[in-house]
Amino acid sequence: MTSETTPVAPRLTSLSHGGGCGCKIAPGVLSALLAKSSLPPMVFPDLLVGSETADDAAVYRLDDRQAIVATTDFFMPIVDDPRDFGRIAATNALSDLYAMGARPLMALAIVGMPINVLPHETIAKILEGGESICREAGIPLAGGHSIDSVEPIYGLVGIGVVDPAHLKRNATAQAGDVLVLGKPLGVGILSAALKKNELDAAGYAAMIRATTQLNRPGTELARLGGVHALTDVTGFGLLGHTLELARGAGLTARIDSDALRWLPGVQALAARGVVTGASGRNWASYGDAVDGKVEGDATLRALLTDPQTSGGLLAACAPEAVDEVLALFARDGFGEAAVVGRMEAGAARVLVD
Template sequence: MENQPTRLTEWSEGSGCGCKIAPAILDQILSSSGSFSQNDPNLLVGNSHKDDAAVYQVSDDLAVINTVDFFTPIVDDPYDFGRIAAANAISDVYAMGGKPVFANAILSWPVEKIAPELAAKVLEGAKSICKLAGIELAGGHSIAAKDPIFGLSVNGIIHPRKIKTNKGGKPGDLLFLTKPLGIGVLATALKRQKIKDQDYLNLLDTACKLNSVGTILGNHEEVHAMTDVTGFGLLGHLIEMAEGAGLSAEIEIGNLPLIEGIQEYINQFIFPDNTYRNWNAYNTKIKGVVGMDLVKLCDPQTSGGLLIAVAEENKAWFEETMKLENQPIWEIGRFKAKGEFMVEVI
């Protein structure tokens, strides 16, 4: 009997950013540990507003960005796993408006059960994405453990006055998304061995695309707030933005971009278990969700798109700028004065 190829997703209960600790539990951990209390005036961005990365000012015109992101396999192919994990980690620097400069790898590998050669393929995939981002994979740390885990710690730079946080939104700001939703659905279809070949390619195309336009947007005051959509789904990250700004938001469900092919899987109830985890965490803060629309809103994304708040009077400028950068965008809603609900779906 021939040896069957190793399926990396068999080694994890969850996958990708769907492995994140539930929002309520994470809040409990951080608050109990005192992580929300930070007194260094040079720490410009820390845990207090659940932003994408930490930012530390080192001079009048320079701040350092640092983020760390890792997870269990989202796909079976080790090279693709490395690519997705790297794109996802680097995205946190882009989401702050910064420029990545180098990265270090984080690798956990069950070396007695999964061939070390496959771990090498993971690193090879990560290096390919780092090369696209114009940075070096400079080093890292590895351990032998029962679960395969991979990610990066990424360092970036930015001018202290150009930082884009997730809390800078203003009433009337338009909300734009730079990638379609559905990565979690497709990853679940893969894990259950139900995915079609073309849909797998759609998964890779979306998850491996860099959010590098974030560096450009860091230079523009017309962009008021920015974050990337990952494990808490569109709804979770939008609520973080709204709460940080003291606002509410409305989104048009018909305007949400979806990766081609995911509705067929949703109709078969193929989506991550953590979709319900996200829904249970946020459903009391939202109005207007009908039926299975909750999947689109709460699907945990891995290496999802940027969620961007732009002043309405600068809509034409923003759309033209994105067109020049060959960056697809979808207008999905707007911020408004704080109401009874954090998000209203219309």
């Protein structure tokens, strides 16, 4: 008489060399790769936003009142729960639409799975998680593409629409603008702790709440005349995405490190050295354009370069619009939105106070 045991499914995070937006190619490497194209540029008058800047999505004008916004985002697992992985990846992908001020219309799934390694039930839960977020956003998951891959990969193509008059870019901040961040920071550090089995249930719950909260305020923020620029904080960390704002506008961005909000336990974990490899790669790519407290404080540097998966919106707005911006965030459930800095005249760099 023989007995058979059901094989134990591997942890999702054990199958990936990096997780979430920490999988991103470092900004310096990415810039070098894109610069190697020998093809001459083509001009498309109705392409309002393309690859010439580091913006969050492409925008193509259909007429004076409508433009299509298109983006894609996918990555390897940041958590082991398959449904949570699908939810996080879908929320993160749709964030780029909200960061342009767009209203999502539909999504397509991007699926790469090790079919002979993961139970099919696990893969089905990943897909279900992504679909649940699309339903929450009020859009159809209308199709997609799948392959058999070595590492599990999931994400979405997001399609949205925006009035060109309300389009918000990451390159249009103005001197004197206040910087408002919609979500607390520290997702990458919590994910590193999870992989090391050092994240408790409360920390995990906080990470899931943050990473599955749709950045819906972006659509309404875009309609406010006092909001001049908008982006979301993801794989390049707060410093990297703030630097994109500074470079796009030709201004200095000043971050008030004491005003930043953190997910529970993040600062203590960072002080113990629980950080991601992507944090170091981020600093190596853009650290020469950052000054201030971060230079002599390794823990603060790790916190501010920490890759954020499905991070918060970062809005540059006129001082007189701050109360309205914070109220809009609060109304949509972003109670930890806070003023974290300002834009001022000066060289295109970031100063950390």
